[in-house]
Amino acid sequence: MELTKSQRKKERVRLRQTGYWHRVLVKLKKYGSIYWFVLPAAFLALLFGYIPLVFLLAAFKTSYNPAINSPIAELFVNNWSFVQFTKIFGDNSAAFFTALKNTLIINAIKLVLVFPLPIILAIMLSEVKSTFLAKLFLIIFCLPNFLSWPTVVGIWQNFFRLQDGVLNNLFGTQIYWFNENFFGQGSNLYKFFAIFFDAWKGTGWNCIMYYTAIMSIDKSYYEASELDGASKLQQIRHLTIPSITPIIALMFIMNITYILSCGFEEINLLANWNPYFVENETTLDYYLYYVALRQNGQYAFATALGLFNSTVSLIFMLVGNKICRKFLHRGLW
Secondary structure (H helix, E strand, C coil): CCCCHHHHHHHHHHHHHCCHHHHHHHHHHHCHHHHCCCHHHHHHHHHHHHHHHHHHHHHHECCCCCCCCCHHHHCCCCCECCHHHHHHHCCCHHHHHHHHHHHHHHHHHHHHHHCHHHHHHHHHHHCCCCHHHHHHHHHHHHHHHHCCHHHHHHHHHHHHCCCCCHHHHHHCCCCHHHHHHHHCCCCCCHHHHHHHHHHHHHHHHHHHHHHHHHHCCCHHHHHHHHHCCCCHHHHHHHHHHHHCHHHHHHHHHHHHHCCCCCCHHHHHHHHHHCCCHHHHCCCHHHHHHHHHHHCCCCHHHHHHHHHHHHHHHHHHHHHHHHHHHHHCCCCCC
């Protein structure tokens, strides 16, 4: 049935009043006094999150040297080109693929071995009968998270130190194996220590979300499963894990997103232990820092490399979300 002219006018008014911007204006009028508290955070996000995006233009320049002109003026001096991106797979391909290989190896092992640890720890804590002891254990496990990376690396460095190290004091002798294989030239044990430090520092903190999700499960479900004769392992498999699947999916996507990042501060401290690391065992985080600030300041190339890493991380996030939606029926959106 065709609408009359007045009906079409009323329909346009109704659509305009229920449109997105109309709803935004209504909320601004209703909660205007609250939005003032958002302004400082919005200003900081604009200042440190969006304005620096202008300097991504340096990745599309033949060269970028802010020492010659002002940083903004230098963006518009040289010709536009993709030469910096071709360097990633061209002139600097050997160093780039070495860093990429090491980064993927470390993060793949973390995904397989470290990612399940907070889930297992949270399930174990949920089985502790005493609430006081469970919270006490959780606080103890979370303490390493509040230590800085220099402190963490320093603690374990002193643990394995040849002179007056903890191991040497325990065994009453000097254990040269750690010195020769980790501190010496040709060492590749930094991968093990990078994974071990990350697990030791972050497992307790990451398990808080899982533990909270488990404790929020209705206890009557467990009582009913016990009446049906379910064992503890069956309860964990068919009740606990399905209940915390949304949290697992979220954390899985976040780990997939940062699969090209091993954490610069930790890797930088490990690199300082072994000079051989820079040439043969570097990761993408350290390689980006090295070419930007230590290797003649290749700012344009470092920007292109960072943009490439961010693009790949975005793709991994989309793929991870797709996998979670398909197999776990949960996702970020």
